[in-house]
Amino acid sequence: MTKKEAIKNFTDYLKLHHIPHVTDIDNGCLRFTMVYDAENAPNHSVESCIWFYDDDIAEARCYYTDMGATICKNSKHKDSLLRLLNFINARVFLNSGDGYGLYDPHMLYNPRIYVTEDGCFDITVTTIINYDFWEITPVETADYITVYCPELLDRLAPSVFGVLLGKFTVDEAINYIQKKILENT
Numbered sequence: 503m504t505k506k507e508a509i510k511n512f513t514d515y516l517k518l519h520h521i522p523h524v525t526d527i528d529n530g531c532l533r534f535t536m537v538y539d540a541e542n543a544p545n546h547s548v549e550s551c552i553w554f555y556d557d558d559i560a561e562a563r564c565y566y567t568d569m570g571a572t573i574c575k576n577s578k579h580k581d582s583l584l585r586l587l588n589f590i591n592a593r594v595f596l597n598s599g600d601g602y603g604l605y606d607p608h609m610l611y612n613p614r615i616y617v618t619e620d621g622c623f624d625i626t627v628t629t630i631i632n633y634d635f636w637e638i639t640p641v642e643t644a645d646y647i648t649v650y651c652p653e654l655l656d657r658l659a660p661s662v663f664g665v666l667l668g669k670f671t672v673d674e675a676i677n678y679i680q681k682k683i684l685e686n687t
Contacts, residue, residue: 503633503634503636503637504633505554505555505556505558505633507633507636507637508554508560508633508636509532509554511636511640511644512534512552512636512644512647515640515641515644515648516534516536516644516648519648521536521648522536522537523535523536524536528551528553529553531553531554531555531556532553532554533551533552533553533554534551534552535549535550535551536549536550536551536648537549538550538648538652540652540655540656540659541656542656542657542659542660543566543567543570543655543656543659544566544567544569544570544573544659544663545567545568545569545570547567548564548565548566548567548652548655548656549564549565549566549567550562550563550564550565550647550648550651550652551563552647558632558633558634559630559631559632559633560630560631560633561628561629561630561631562628562629562630562631562646562647562651563626563627563628564626564627564647564651564652564654564655565618565624565625565626565627565655566624566625566655566659566662570624570625570663571622571623571624571625572623573663573666573667574617574623574624574625574666575622575623577666577667577668578668579665579666579667579668580617580666582665582671582672583617583625583662583665583666584617585672586661586662586665586672586675586676587615587616587617587625589672589676589679590615590658590679591614591615591616593679593684594654594658594679594683594684610635610639610642610643610646611629611631611646612629612630613627613628613629613651613654614627614628614629615627615658616628625655625662627651627654627655629646629651631643631646631647657682657683658679658683660678660682661675661676661678661679662675664678
């Protein structure tokens with residue numbers, strides 16, 4: 503699939519599902535930005551962006567709002583957060599596939615959660631997505647970007663911010679994730 507076709511596919515999906523978005527050019531690439539309701543996250547929302555690059559890939563990022571970044575920046579528990587993020591990267595994959603395992607996110611997509619290194623302290627889930635995924639699994643790819651990643655951050659928010667605010671130890675946060683997220687997927 504070409505970049506132009508992937509962009510059209512994603513644009514059509516956003517229109518069909520009435521997902522508000524803003525488009526602009528960032529570093530020479532077309533970027534879509536969306537905001538989603540997230541009950542557990544700071545400001546009760548998360549944001550996502552997707553950049554369409556010329557080399558057959560798009561980069562999808564989903565992250566907590568500025569309030570989440572400020573909490574992270576001011577926290578005395580960033581080291582504990584990094585241990586928690588390591589656990590999440592190793593063990594947390596929500597099931598949002600077709601029920602048969604064929605298109606589960608852990609089969610096609612490789613998300614990574616981390617704190618950005620640009621001094622902004624954004625807690626971000628990033629995935630590189632080949633344009634061919636829009637041809638093979640068009641709806642699943644768009645769902646991954648607009649449903650799966652925002653839901654993942656929302657469900658992780660109590661643990662992530664519990665650690666950053668000193669309300670949870672890392673072990674308590676991991677236990678919460680194991681019981682409230684992993685056992686319920």
